[in-house]
Amino acid sequence: GAVVSQHPSWVICKSGTSVKIECRSLDFQATTMFWYRQFPKQSLMLMATSNEGSKATYEQGVEKDKFLINHASLTLSTLTVTSAHPEDSSFYICSARTSGEDEQFFGPGTRLTVL
C-alpha cells in the first residue's frame, strides 16, 4: 500500500510555543489530507480536512486560528499548533487519499507533549 510519513514522530515543547507537524505522501499524490487527534484511551477525532491548494475545512469545536493547516502541494500537508498549551498534548495523526480512490492511508502519528 501507499506510504504516509509524519515528522516528527514525537515532540516536547514549552507552553506558549508553536509546533509544526509534517505529513507527507511518499509514493502517491494526496489530493485530500485529513488531520486527526487522539487523546489517551480515546478514539481518533477528526480535526480538519484539507484539499490541495484550498483552505482547510475544520470540524466544529476546532479552532482554525490555533491549528493552522497548509496543504500547498500534492505530497505535503502541515499542521501547526500555535501557542501550545498542556491540554493540546495528544497524538496527532494524518491520513491521505488520492482523487478517485476510496482508501485512506494513515501516517504513523506524532506524539505532542506540551509542558
Add this chain to the structure above:
Amino acid sequence: DAKTTQPPSMDCAEGRAANLPCNHSTISGNEYVYWYRQIHSQGPQYIIHGLKNNETNEMASLIITEDRKSSTLILPHATLRDTAVYYCIVRPSGSARQLTFGSGTQLTVLP
C-alpha cells in the same frame, strides 16, 4: 454514515481464529463496511472492506450477513502482533469524506 456497534474488548488465544463482530443495522445500500486496526501508539492500518459479498485478503476475512446489518472480521491464526484496537466503519464508496472512528474493539491475543 451509519453507526456501528462493537464489543469494547475481546481476548483470543495465540494461533486460534479471532472473530470480531460489528453491528451496523442502519447501513444503507451504497455503504461499504471497512475495517481498520490501530496498534498502540501507531496510526491506523487498513485491513479489508466489502459491500455484500464475503471478502478475503492476506490479512483477514470479512463475513457480511445477507441483510448486511452485521459483519464479522476473522483473523484466521491470531498472533501476539495482532493485539490492537479494531475499528469497524461504514461509509459510502467513492466518498471523499473522512473516516469516522467509533470506540472499536480492543483485541488482546494471549500467549
